[in-house]
Amino acid sequence: MPKQNQYEFWPKIVLPIPNMSPSNTTIRDVARLSGVSPMTVSRVINDSERVSPETRRRVEEAISELGYVPSRLARGLSRQRTGTLAVIVPDVANPFFTAVVRAAEEVARRADYQVILCDTRADLNVERDVIDELIAHRAEGVVIAPVSDRSAAQLRRLAEFGVPFVLIDRTIPEIDCDVVLGDSTGGARQLVEHLISLGHRRIGFIVESDDVSTARDRRRGYEAALSAAGIALDPALVAHAAPDPSGGSAGMRRLLELEDRPTAVFTVNNLVALGAIEAVRAAGLEVPDDVALVCFDDIEYASRLYPFLTAMEQPAQTFGTLGTQLLLERIEGRGPERRHEVVLPGEFIVRKSCGAK
Amino acid sequence: MPKQNQYEFWPKIVLPIPNMSPSNTTIRDVARLSGVSPMTVSRVINDSERVSPETRRRVEEAISELGYVPSRLARGLSRQRTGTLAVIVPDVANPFFTAVVRAAEEVARRADYQVILCDTRADLNVERDVIDELIAHRAEGVVIAPVSDRSAAQLRRLAEFGVPFVLIDRTIPEIDCDVVLGDSTGGARQLVEHLISLGHRRIGFIVESDDVSTARDRRRGYEAALSAAGIALDPALVAHAAPDPSGGSAGMRRLLELEDRPTAVFTVNNLVALGAIEAVRAAGLEVPDDVALVCFDDIEYASRLYPFLTAMEQPAQTFGTLGTQLLLERIEGRGPERRHEVVLPGEFIVRKSCGAK
């Protein structure tokens, strides 16, 4: 259960503050001090161009004397580019997305872009608002792990405004753009086949709503594994739940209440697994003894402390770096005519939760 | 060991791209279409003001017909405010800071500010660059967990430019501003006293460089606890190391090599603890049997999966919300004359790693 925030309603204090000097030096001030035109100063701060060494020296002197820093706003307005790009994820606190964001931020910074971070909390409305804001901000591109297929509307809006974007982790059927994905179907199949190889026949699946591509694809993998093993699909074993710990708990509780309950469970991601495990324990049972468990995505720090989750680990950082690189290519007008669809293989890591050996 | 990123050098593809229409509708287009002046359109999009219902209707119609979205750049330039603020942390991947960032982002968004996320990777130079960028961007305020005391220079720079900022998690001696802190000294003392109460007399401490206030304060707490128990301080038991898992491992290795090695260790934070535990295990020993361990900050998801770390958990979210709220007060000119110094108590959580009971 997330900590309640006792200071949510911190009492408002209304008092005057000692205003600091909003030191607003402009290019014209620099020009005046160094006895040249603003245009020449502009040339100096943008390097390049032909400026005599002597003039350049004088201008640079004036700049450092006045502590002048050019305004990105003005520059952006006039150049029609902001040097800003956005990363949108449904939950930064999910270690998978944290890694994505971190990597994206680094790539962007190296390419001299600033990053606006947006956490949609898997809420379609927040996502819409956030995207509108980004359009207003004239962000030059967006790396986004969309909330669901219904994000299509807002992505089309981005496209209308000529803002390139790259989807990561999730595709959206009608949206045609660069994409960086994991191998959800294959990975899921491998996980479930592993459970089957351990002798499990009744295998549950806790998954979020079917309008998220990863959920669909992983369900597909789950079904493929079952059918390949000649196990009939029992719809009662598929529990739909929110893609977070509380959803995982709820889903697992439902599965445990079944008459003929599963002996193993596959969860759609790491946080769902976490909640599911908590539910198993709350029911006085244990993983993997009473219920074996496998999932997608690792929880790095947890696994280092205690290698427990048998998981299909995805290269989260690569999602971030690669997604951002593809985006930068689009922004800079490079990038192939045809869209890029990169599928990154996961790494199957067997640990305790599946009960192997 | 963090995953190597195999796609760091993704091959560059150079091809033309099908350019989308950079639909650049301006306020003037809307004005033309609705047969009014740009000023009137401006009045409509900023609500308020006195505009006849009929005109407003016509303008709104034109706006939606053209799909017009006002440019934040232009607005910012003219209004002299950007509606942007920044959150700077040394490591977003640290669950503590992830929570801070997430909370800050939410508070900011609710107040209609956009957030620029900056991860300094605990590198003073990156921090300097990032802050320069923010000044250029005319960010209206900054919530920052500074790299160290040597961040003072860049913070003074911010102040010179009239950008208000709030320090979180760490103070800096000469910098006088709003601050949201944990009770490092008290918390550390409590942790170490707990170890002492369990019978430990040789207690190690793995800590980062002394120019970070939390490190100093926690050392102070460590020393206070020892001296209160009449235990002499043995400098050999204080290992300095980077504030991350690898630092923790290195530090613990050094402690384990001591002739008279500690029976318990206190680490300055969660990630250091993680590395320290790995080092203990690598040495063929176990926590808490061979070495008891306590630390600052929890790793939430890890602890839910496996309640192991005995820790002083800090209310990370509150650091974020409160820090951002204080910042917003400053920005809006409210906020007390005298600086705010908020100290949030941590929660002492006893689990396995200390070997209690």
Add this chain to the structure above:
DNA sequence: CCAGATTGTGGTACCGATAACACGGTGGCG
């Protein structure tokens, strides 16, 4: 020795919005 290129610099007009003021029309009130 002069046409033509090159170099360093300045002038002007924007980028897209808003602040501040101006102005014609309506209605209330003495």
Add this chain to the structure above:
DNA sequence: CGCCACCGTGTTATCGGTACCACAATCTGG
């Protein structure tokens, strides 16, 4: 009936840069 307040709207200047073109001075080569 005329003055004034107010309403709705337009005009102009400006925010802080840069693109584009102009222009004088110097350099090149035939």
